[in-house]
Amino acid sequence: MAQTNAIELRHITKRFGQKVIANDDISLDLRKGEILALLGENGSGKTTLMNMLGGIYFPDEGQIFVDGEEVTIRSPKDSFRYGIGMIHQHFKLVDVFTAAENIVLGLEGEKGRLDKNSIRRTVREIAERYGFDIDPDQKVYDMSVSQKQTVEIVKVLYRGANTLILDEPTAVLTPQETDKLFAVMRNMKKDGKAIIIITHKLHEVLDVSDRVAVLRKGKYIGDVETATATQQSLTDMMVGRAVALNIDRPKAEKCVDRLIVNNLTVLDKEGVKKLDKVSFTAMGGEILGIAGVAGSGQKELLEAIAGLQPEEEGSEIRYISPEGKEMSLIGMDPLDIINSGILLSFVPEDRFGAGLVGSMPIVDNIKLRTYRDRKGILADRAKAQELADRIVLDLEVVTPNTNVIPIRRLSGGNVQKVLVGREISSSPTVLMTAYAVRGLDINTSYMIYNLLTEQKMKGAAVIYVGEDLDVLLELCDRILVLCGGQVSGIVDAASATKEEIGLLMTQFRREDKA
Template sequence: MKKILSLKMEGITKAFPGVIANRGICLSIHSGEILGLLGENGAGKTTLMNILYGLYRPDEGTILINGEPVVLNSPRDSIRMGIGMVHQHFMLIQNHTVAENITLGYKDAPFFFPLREVEKKLKGFSELYGLEVSARKAVWQLSAGEQQRVEIIKALFRGAHLLILDEPTSVLTPPETADLFEILKRMAKEGHSIIFISHKLEEILTLCNRVVVLRKGEVVGEADTREVDKVALARMMVGRDIVFDLTRKKLTPGDPVLEVDNLTVRGDRGEVAVRELSFSVCRREILGVAGISGNGQRELVEAITGLRPADSGTVRVAGRDVTNSSARLISDYGVSHVPEERIKFGVVPNIMVYENCILKRHHRPPFFRGLFLDYDAVKEHSSRILKSFKVAAPSTSVPVKNLSGGNIQKLILGRELAGEPCLLVAAHPTYGLDVGATEYIRTQLLEHRERGISVLLISEDLEEIFQLSDRIAVMFKGEFMGVIPAGEVNMEDIGLMMAGSKRLEARGK
């Protein structure tokens, strides 16, 4: 296998029924370079990288490696040419060890005692790139950062000279992100090429040498990261100026709206996911809950919103005990919910936009009259949501699945806030969204805070937590490592708390 000294994609075009995902895209990368790839949701980044990794065939255009045209019909062809990809969601077998996961698909593994050879080679990679991970540990015992290292090692074992990383920091703590950046910089110094896809502009500017920006399937900008700032990059991405420093007005919190006392909740496997947790959220307040996914956040949200029973403890909303009440009853009491998985739990993809706009309220006036729905009222209501929340949709009579991720999230937020709730539980409300949609969602949360609602914000994005929260809680293994006013804690402390290495005394519930 020849080393990749240069790779070019020239005039790449790919169309699907009704949409052109990539139009005449030209992109190049050289040995030792880290290239950032930016773009809005639906800009064509994933399609372009799927073409490079052999998952799609381009309709037009050429891929050249070291100046020679190549045809990539499958991931096997791409791997053979020295291209590797680390997907956003790790492709590892949880019950197997690190060495066993690496051995799977490693064509040079010896027939007898393959694990010995893998462990020996793994030690060499660890020393060369700082990819330290225990070969004999099961994957489920590893942190997200360690699992990501395993994915990188898998690609290197298969001879990858060019590595594609798709949103690689979305599940990492700040220290793990810093470690990843050091590993990637070391790999670049050793001659590897890296394509880094991220929605986080600061990461692109910190790590990458160059950045290419896509919009609506076309390249709209390319720059040396030393010569641009995040304002200029955001303008290239969305075609307008983005407000990064949102103004969070200082408000006096009102009476408690959500009161959680000694709440214990079990996870899907029967383990204790939330352990004797107590806190409150007041009117005109956003309580941000930071933490790596899998530390009880999902179970906490589901217990509050009526989707999961609690083992013990109480949940009160506006003074009313709603512990283990149904989701419909809790919704009727004024609790709105923006779920973590917007497609799976937030909408019904195959039904129309106007029908999705009344989910959870279809049984109440003015939408329900007698035995039938009042479709005039339903469509008028859905049109107001689309207009108020700037949802880009051809009409209210198209299936929700036809909308982009950002527009689906705006639709969900609009639906949940249209009922004027007293409490909004927002789980990862901007996850996977581009900077334009992210700005809009965050602005809406702050505006509704000023109108008097309480917000429980669950997020792994620390920038979002610091921007929006009046108080910050950090969740680790089902407990809060501390509840601190936002102005009295720094990013380093939050990172240590997310990893379970530090606990700060909670200052009030």
């Protein structure tokens, strides 16, 4: 008989409410010394399943075995006891503590003493053994996202985890940082650790994993040896049918200057520079991609253009209408922009926080853009209803109705379709999108790509802030790379490579400016 599995899940079921079955009778094995990629579209139940190993949720039905023994995991503490360490998507670190302090936080030392030297030594040992790059005395607030992630991983190793669960660890990393993480994961594997990685980037799955398990809509579809899988075969398993994975990129033609940004500087509430002298031109008839590590100023850039961020002196944002009329957007708030007849549309990153009203049905969310269209004191409703019906029909939004059920209850993909549908319905001359496909399934993502391309061909200046470099390279005409609030380069998407962009994302190349 072969050695026992690190973890076995048997017939795990987890429900939320009466209708949502997040996990439906899932059985899964994790062997010792392997990297298992857990693959599935958003909402397929990957994180829910892992949270039951991490002690966050408790399964409604089913059994969990660790090293062949059945266990009950009721809390994260139980989870640690069985050697399971989970690294969540959102880090849980204390900013003002050092790496070492965070690592031992919550552990019971001997007799209340905190032996910092021995902690440091152990941290260094772990770092050396697996090839981590970590300074135990660095404060968390001084760390990059990737360093914080390292602290999280070392933290669970320090506590003696034999099984590591990484929930979308690469979402926040540059390609170079991802490579480093994967090298570390391979070292841990050699050391006999079992690792589960959740991701939906297929090339990473093929790169790092030994075996792939696929979930779809809460059900376990099956597993394959990575060696025998391809991107296409994995996608087909995830979606349940064959999907074409090409983005059509018609050549940008008749490009005209639409939005000229010069020396744009934006400070946040604390006075920290979020954008530093950003200059670029967005052209009607092209898609301008914006790449950068999360938090490099993407949000501030779009919000400054939309009139939601005050600009510093010396900043310049000029808009040139299709008729050739030029005006400055500096100092305008969103209502000023609407009143001056600029058709500027914006799909913000935080859908419910900043673009939709979660408690209202579809119609009332459409009204956000149309309610002023009627003269007098009454809000327009008929026009919004008509538009809502059209969006639901055209974009295949799945919803029981448009005027009762709060939009928050719809799935992420349908919500995003409504938002994008509303924003393009006004035939915008500038269309800005931030992470427009985040959390969407493959089909919806491609539908959104096509809608954006359609707008580009209609002559809109499309600005696409994205995180998946492959998509940026395929979809956009030019890509602007932000790094720490500065423009580190603008490249031609047809000829640029991922590595090139990855480098620009992490280092500001001063020689280019000279």
